[in-house]
Amino acid sequence: MRINYLYTFMAKIGIIGAGIAGLTAAWHLSEKNPDDEITIFESDRKGGVVHTETYENALLESGPGFAIAENPALHELCQNLGISEMLIPAKDKKIFYRNQSYQQKVPSDFLSFENNFLSFLGSGFNSFFALKKKVSLWGDTSLFDMLKTTFGQTYAETLGSVYSRFAFRNEVENIDFSSNFPQLKSSMKSQETLKNVVSDMKKTRPEYWKSLYSPEAIAGFKPDFYSFKGGLSLLIEKLGEALKAKDNVHFEFEKIQGIKAEANMHLNSKKKKFGSFDRILFAMPATDAATIWKSTDKPLSQKLADLKKHSVNVIYSAWKKKDIQTSGFAYYMPRKENLSVYGMEFIGNAFPEQSPDDMFIMRMILPGELSMLSDEDIVSLTETDLKKTFSLTDKPTWSKVYRQQNAYANRDKSYKKWKDDVNDLLKNHQNITMIGSDFHGPGLTNLLEQTKQLIADEF
Ligand SMILES: Cc1cc2nc3c(=O)[nH]c(=O)nc-3n(C[C@H](O)[C@H](O)[C@H](O)COP(=O)(O)OP(=O)(O)OC[C@H]3O[C@@H](n4cnc5c(N)ncnc54)[C@H](O)[C@@H]3O)c2cc1C
Numbered sequence: 001m002r003i004n005y006l007y008t009f010m011a012k013i014g015i016i017g018a019g020i021a022g023l024t025a026a027w028h029l030s031e032k033n034p035d036d037e038i039t040i041f042e043s044d045r046k047g048g049v050v051h052t053e054t055y056e057n058a059l060l061e062s063g064p065g066f067a068i069a070e071n072p073a074l075h076e077l078c079q080n081l082g083i084s085e086m087l088i089p090a091k092d093k094k095i096f097y098r099n100q101s102y103q104q105k106v107p108s109d110f111l112s113f114e115n116n117f118l119s120f121l122g123s124g125f126n127s128f129f130a131l132k133k134k135v136s137l138w139g140d141t142s143l144f145d146m147l148k149t150t151f152g153q154t155y156a157e158t159l160g161s162v163y164s165r166f167a168f169r170n171e172v173e174n175i176d177f178s179s180n181f182p183q184l185k186s187s188m189k190s191q192e193t194l195k196n197v198v199s200d201m202k203k204t205r206p207e208y209w210k211s212l213y214s215p216e217a218i219a220g221f222k223p224d225f226y227s228f229k230g231g232l233s234l235l236i237e238k239l240g241e242a243l244k245a246k247d248n249v250h251f252e253f254e255k256i257q258g259i260k261a262e263a264n265m266h267l268n269s270k271k272k273k274f275g276s277f278d279r280i281l282f283a284m285p286a287t288d289a290a291t292i293w294k295s296t297d298k299p300l301s302q303k304l305a306d307l308k309k310h311s312v313n314v315i316y317s318a319w320k321k322k323d324i325q326t327s328g329f330a331y332y333m334p335r336k337e338n339l340s341v342y343g344m345e346f347i348g349n350a351f352p353e354q355s356p357d358d359m360f361i362m363r364m365i366l367p368g369e370l371s372m373l374s375d376e377d378i379v380s381l382t383e384t385d386l387k388k389t390f391s392l393t394d395k396p397t398w399s400k401v402y403r404q405q406n407a408y409a410n411r412d413k414s415y416k417k418w419k420d421d422v423n424d425l426l427k428n429h430q431n432i433t434m435i436g437s438d439f440h441g442p443g444l445t446n447l448l449e450q451t452k453q454l455i456a457d458e459f
Pocket of ligand 1: 016017018019020021022041042043044045046047048049050062063064065066067068254255256257283284285288289292312314404407408435436437438441442443444445447
């Protein structure tokens with residue numbers, strides 16, 4: 001943990017970036033220390049990659065499609081903002097995956113294999129015996145190797161691949177286990193067998209929530225996929241309004257280009273100089289932060305720029321309901337199925353109030369930078385996959401492509417070393433903190449939790 005900055009009174013805090021991380025940091029900070037003066041800098045629009053658009057009477061999300069609530073953070077924030085009734089859980093949440101061209105249901109836990117395909121019978125047995133395995137034998141390893149050793153090759157290649165593509169938009173071989181699952185890893189250090197690790201996690205997680213969230217938030221929380229009436233931008237809009245209404249928070253729509261990080265810290269845009277600040281939070285991608293440090297701390301700037309990122313494309317495809325109707329929330333593709341897309345999310349099934357009644361709307365993720373391909377080329381790649389998967393012959397009524405360059409950090413072994421190196425270099429700047437998805441993991445509710453924890457611990 002970083003050293004606490006000791007304030008005498010009324011600290012001046014700068015937050016660079018009004019994505020979900022920057023906005024929630026400002027919210028928790030202003031609630032905790034109402035005397036602090038908080039300035040949020042944003043070069044573009046509030047929300048960052050969170051952005052909902054209305055297109056052909058449907059609500060499309062160009063960034064995250066939904067929030068996966070794995071903790072009470074989203075529920076608590078919505079309660080505080082008075083928008084709990086606008087939070088909508090997914091109607092249909094069954095997830096399927098493709099295995100040897102067949103559609104199978106993702107097991108609800110790792111012992112329930114609700115299919116009788118021979119290829120998976122082995123994994124079912126392996127999962128059962130895995131509970132008794134000594135976890136101390138697993139050293140630092142990739143997620144793939146860990147799954148393969150424990151549950152077998154088929155499990156790692158299919159369900160492991162599906163999970164990592166869904167949660168991290170990365171291939172399973174690229175996910176470093178210890179840096180991406182730190183709680184699991186530390187539980188494994190203290191427990192003998194996987195069975196004990198599982199019961200330890202079940203016990204410690206609710207205890208941790210009790211220390212971080214209100215009892216009402218914990219009581220109102222239900223793990224699920226969530227969107228909002230009005231899409232995810234509604235959360236940003238309401239958070240923005242709540243912050244604007246506070247006397248101690250204000251926004252500056254300026255692109256920050258440099259920092260003076262001595263005792264009296266200043267930030268500058270092209271035209272203006274801002275400061276002085278007692279503390280500055282960077283709530284932005286590492287590569288953007290690298291530009292700001294370029295002329296004042298070259299080693300830190302270089303290190304921030306070194307983070308390996310990769311791009312994804314979000315493609316919406318709208319069909320007449322009479323041409324295609326399938327149940328479930330999503331159908332994910334392990335890499336060995338050799339399709340271009342990571343999978344299809346049936347957004348119309350999950351959040352039907354967001355699309356016209358007669359349309360079946362899906363959202364697909366296609367990895368890669370793909371700047372050589374036109375939008376039509378990208379759509380045609382997805383159509384080939386759809387034909388293979390659903391034997392469709394017609395074309396969709398419409399399609400829409402959103403390109404997200406450098407969207408996700410590549411969370412392989414080099415990620416852990418990169419983060420350790422950044423933290424070492426930040427020791428030269430006790431009053432600087434980095435938050436956001438490049439530093440705290442990719443999911444929205446995970447970011448909400450990590451940001452809340454950071455403000456509780458360090459401010
Ligand atoms: C395509 C895609 C799909 C995703 N799907 C999901 C999903 O389904 N579910 C889920 O939970 N998560 C998903 N995620 C992850 C999630 O959206 C992100 O982790 C999260 O939104 C990142 O928020 P952030 O605040 O860290 O960063 P950002 O949203 O990137 O915000 C950073 C902000 O900083 C601003 N900024 C940058 N440089 C400067 C500067 N110099 N001066 C001032 N301002 C600056 C930017 O304009 C931006 O507004 C997805 C992400 C992407 C890209």
